[in-house]
Amino acid sequence: MTPLTPMDANETLLRMENVNIVFSSPDEADIEAVRQVDFTLTRGKTLALVGESGCGKSVTARAILRLLDKNARIDHGRILFSADGGEPTDIAALGSDSKAMRSIRGNRISMIFQEPMSSLSPVHTIGDQIDEMIMLHDDVEQKSARERTVELLDQVGIPGPRQRADSYPFQLSGGLRQRAMIAMALACKPDLLIADEPTTALDVTTQAQILDLLRALQAEYGMAMLFITHDLGVVAEIADEVAVMYLGDVVEQGNVFDVFRAPQHPYTRALMSSIPRMTRRAQRERLNPIQGNVPSPRNRPEGCAFTTRCPHAFAPCSSVHPGRTPAGEGHWARCHLLTHEDAPRVEGILQPGVPAIEGDRA
Amino acid sequence: MTTLLKVEDLSKTFTLRSGLFGEIMSLEALSDINLTVKAGETLAIVGESGCGKTTLGRCIVRALEPTEGRVTYTPEPGRDVELSALKKRELKPWRRDIRMIFQDPMSSLNPYMRVFDLVAEPLRIHKAARGAELERRVVSTLEKVGIPRDALQRFPHAFSGGQRQRIGIARALVLDPKLVIADEAVSALDVSIQAQILNLLEDLKADFGLTYIFISHDLGVVNYLADRVVVMYLGHIVETAPTEALFERPRHPYTEVLLEALPIADPTRRSRRHEAVKGEIPFLGNRPKGCPFHTRCKFAEDRCRTEKPALRPINGGETHAACHFAETLDLKGAYGPAPATGTYA
Ligand SMILES: Nc1ncnc2c1ncn2[C@@H]1O[C@H](COP(=O)(O)OP(=O)(O)OP(=O)(O)O)[C@@H](O)[C@H]1O
Ligand SMILES: Nc1ncnc2c1ncn2[C@@H]1O[C@H](COP(=O)(O)OP(=O)(O)OP(=O)(O)O)[C@@H](O)[C@H]1O
Ligand code: SF4
Ligand SMILES: [Mg+2]
Ligand SMILES: [Mg+2]
Numbered sequence: 001m002t003p004l005t006p007m008d009a010n011e012t013l014l015r016m017e018n019v020n021i022v023f024s025s026p027d028e029a030d031i032e033a034v035r036q037v038d039f040t041l042t043r044g045k046t047l048a049l050v051g052e053s054g055c056g057k058s059v060t061a062r063a064i065l066r067l068l069d070k071n072a073r074i075d076h077g078r079i080l081f082s083a084d085g086g087e088p089t090d091i092a093a094l095g096s097d098s099k100a101m102r103s104i105r106g107n108r109i110s111m112i113f114q115e116p117m118s119s120l121s122p123v124h125t126i127g128d129q130i131d132e133m134i135m136l137h138d139d140v141e142q143k144s145a146r147e148r149t150v151e152l153l154d155q156v157g158i159p160g161p162r163q164r165a166d167s168y169p170f171q172l173s174g175g176l177r178q179r180a181m182i183a184m185a186l187a188c189k190p191d192l193l194i195a196d197e198p199t200t201a202l203d204v205t206t207q208a209q210i211l212d213l214l215r216a217l218q219a220e221y222g223m224a225m226l227f228i229t230h231d232l233g234v235v236a237e238i239a240d241e242v243a244v245m246y247l248g249d250v251v252e253q254g255n256v257f258d259v260f261r262a263p264q265h266p267y268t269r270a271l272m273s274s275i276p277r278m279t280r281r282a283q284r285e286r287l288n289p290i291q292g293n294v295p296s297p298r299n300r301p302e303g304c305a306f307t308t309r310c311p312h313a314f315a316p317c318s319s320v321h322p323g324r325t326p327a328g329e330g331h332w333a334r335c336h337l338l339t340h341e342d343a344p345r346v347e348g349i350l351q352p353g354v355p356a357i358e359g360d361r362a
Numbered sequence: 363m364t365t366l367l368k369v370e371d372l373s374k375t376f377t378l379r380s381g382l383f384g385e386i387m388s389l390e391a392l393s394d395i396n397l398t399v400k401a402g403e404t405l406a407i408v409g410e411s412g413c414g415k416t417t418l419g420r421c422i423v424r425a426l427e428p429t430e431g432r433v434t435y436t437p438e439p440g441r442d443v444e445l446s447a448l449k450k451r452e453l454k455p456w457r458r459d460i461r462m463i464f465q466d467p468m469s470s471l472n473p474y475m476r477v478f479d480l481v482a483e484p485l486r487i488h489k490a491a492r493g494a495e496l497e498r499r500v501v502s503t504l505e506k507v508g509i510p511r512d513a514l515q516r517f518p519h520a521f522s523g524g525q526r527q528r529i530g531i532a533r534a535l536v537l538d539p540k541l542v543i544a545d546e547a548v549s550a551l552d553v554s555i556q557a558q559i560l561n562l563l564e565d566l567k568a569d570f571g572l573t574y575i576f577i578s579h580d581l582g583v584v585n586y587l588a589d590r591v592v593v594m595y596l597g598h599i600v601e602t603a604p605t606e607a608l609f610e611r612p613r614h615p616y617t618e619v620l621l622e623a624l625p626i627a628d629p630t631r632r633s634r635r636h637e638a639v640k641g642e643i644p645f646l647g648n649r650p651k652g653c654p655f656h657t658r659c660k661f662a663e664d665r666c667r668t669e670k671p672a673l674r675p676i677n678g679g680e681t682h683a684a685c686h687f688a689e690t691l692d693l694k695g696a697y698g699p700a701p702a703t704g705t706y707a
Contacts, residue, residue: 205623272627
């Protein structure tokens with residue numbers, strides 16, 4: 001076994017390194033749903049994991065908590081987690097039901113889901129459910145747990161928290177349920193909060209309220225957040241960092257300002273040009289959709305996952321899996337255009353032998 | 363532009379049984395809706411979940427019976443057909459002209475029918491074509507929406523979400539309609555597929571002079587596609603305006619709230635937001651008196667709690683708004699600073 005490298009003491013909280021996730025079934029060949037995930041979560045910061053339906057976002061999130069289905073396994077890669085800045089633990093190497101893993105799930109990392117109904121019990125009041133989380137975490141009596149519950153419900157903006165604690169989930173609106181879910185996730189004062197499409201089912205005004213709330217809570221608790229979404233607008237509102245995922249690969253990661261200003265992977269660029277911009281008529285540009293459809297993971301090209309739809313694909317793309325190439329401070333992409341001398345020239349991509357355009361940042 | 367469709371004083375009340383003793387309760391899902399759709403335009407209807415967008419679309423095509431009001435269709439200048447007064451049987455010929463596309467491409471397609479038959483079905487129901495003519499129309503419509511010829515005998519499950527939505531669009535188009543009502547037609551799709559469908563809708567409009575009522579909760583898409591916008595709140599129209607005017611300077615506080623909440627895909631514009639609007643949409647069953655928005659409006663005064671503002675033209679322009687202070691409020695739009703014009707100094 002290779003020794004685990006210590007991580008930057010105060011910065012990095014969790015690092016995914018080259019992780020894959022494979023599903024097996026009794027009568028079909030295995031599916032490698034996720035082929036290569038790399039990203040880094042920083043304390044106090046939000047990383048948005050963005051990509052289209054089926055690219056592997058939720059599965060990746062569940063892998064961090066080791067909550068994958070029984071037929072799933074991680075073949076390679078490491079999920080290095082260091083809650084206190086000390087020696088990191090490789091979550092991928094822990095048993096999913098081991099004591100260490102259960103303690104990480106209950107104390108260090110918590111998760112909120114798109115549909116709060118699926119993770120709240122319909123037969124218990126939200127107050128009882130949050131009390132229980134608190135008692136599990138801090139050895140306290142029900143009575144003082146309830147005080148903390150009320151405090152939490154108040155903090156997530158539920159009006160009349162003491163009375164509302166006695167409501168059942170079905171008695172709350174979608175927005176209030178999502179707030180209750182957030183309160184429950186915060187009960188253990190996590191180091192990392194994973195939010196899987198927490199606002200996708202909500203109206204825009206409720207979504208804005210929840211985004212504001214998550215931002216405020218993060219500032220207060222100092223936790224890292226992994227925010228999963230397919231909405232680039234939401235990414236721009238909430239993220240410090242972005243990781244873009246396509247067909248089971250993370251193809252680009254960087255600071256949100258850099259990635260939106262100068263996306264380096266052709267998929268990221270294509271994604272950006274397929275959403276309507278908030279512009280006046282005179283600046284309106286026709287959308288530029290990505291050609292074709294996402295192949296199934298079974299038909300994923302050997303090389304770059306995006307090859308079959310990439311407008312710039314050239315010789316090595318279909319057969320050689322591109323490595324991570326730096327494209328700026330903390331910004332990298334996985335594309336051959338960034339490294340090959342004989343690659344076709346694409347404006348806006350940092351290529352060998354082409355000087356970066358100065359004044360771009362001005 | 364001539365008027366194609368006119369909706370006047372339309373209301374729709376649902377009655378429900380609720381509570382322990384099955385009391386009858388009524389929900390006014392649409393209240394006094396007035397709007398016109400001009401031939402050749404794309405009119406968007408926006409607003410949050412439950413505000414009545416789908417109900418309005420369904421009342422127009424009479425998939426639901428309005429409780430009150432008129433819907434008048436003008437197939438050619440000088441000929442007005444009052445759809446809301448027709449018997450179901452008399453309605454049939456007009457059902458060819460006005461078609462609806464639904465949100466969920468999977469549940470709106472019969473899984474046991476092949477693509478060819480799915481698209482031929484409306485022609486058969488309306489006895490609009492048979493034999494070789496029917497085949498020609500089905501094939502050419504599928505071609506227009508980009509479904510390949512060799513896929514005609516497949517079942518819906520063999521298509522991607524975007525392709526299924528194209529099949530839904532082909533079903534609407536095969537009867538050569540004049541007005542297409544698209545209810546959240548792109549909302550369930552991934553952005554790359556959504557872009558394909560938006561381009562397709564735009565091309566079809568240009569090629570065949572279609573008119574769209576585009577129902578959506580996504581204001582980014584609406585800004586891109588629509589010529590005019592109708593904003594609804596709790597079953598009321600609160601503002602209607604040409605798209606650019608609405609996004610440049612909204613006149614109703616609720617429109618401003620919607621625009622401010624809209625996530626814009628540009629991190630440098632984050633700071634435009636103050637703070638999300640407080641509170642939740644009230645339950646339809648106890649709609650506030652006075653202005654329906656007053657419980658959440660930061661400009662509300664006493665008058666708003668008692669007197670319902672009328673939807674009226676603002677400063678004699680095309681914009682109509684239903685707020686007592688619409689003329690004087692200085693509300694914030696969604697566009698960035700205007701681009702510099704003229705020569706450099
Ligand atoms: N239990 C399972 N068995 C087999 N394949 C699975 C299983 N769970 C997920 N997958 C596959 O893994 C891939 C990734 O799924 P995942 O749910 O992570 O996508 P996602 O990015 O979260 O998509 P969405 O935006 O639709 O939520 C998909 O191809 C999916 O079919
Ligand atoms: N058949 C029905 N019986 C009773 N109430 C109904 C019925 N159909 C709709 N409603 C109610 O009427 C109101 C308007 O519903 P509608 O479906 O038109 O909203 P919408 O604007 O399309 O919302 P969404 O964005 O969620 O699709 C809602 O409060 C809804 O619960
Ligand atoms: S590696 Fe090749 S196929 Fe993949 S994105 Fe880059 S240019 Fe396109
Ligand atoms: Mg998911
Ligand atoms: Mg609807």
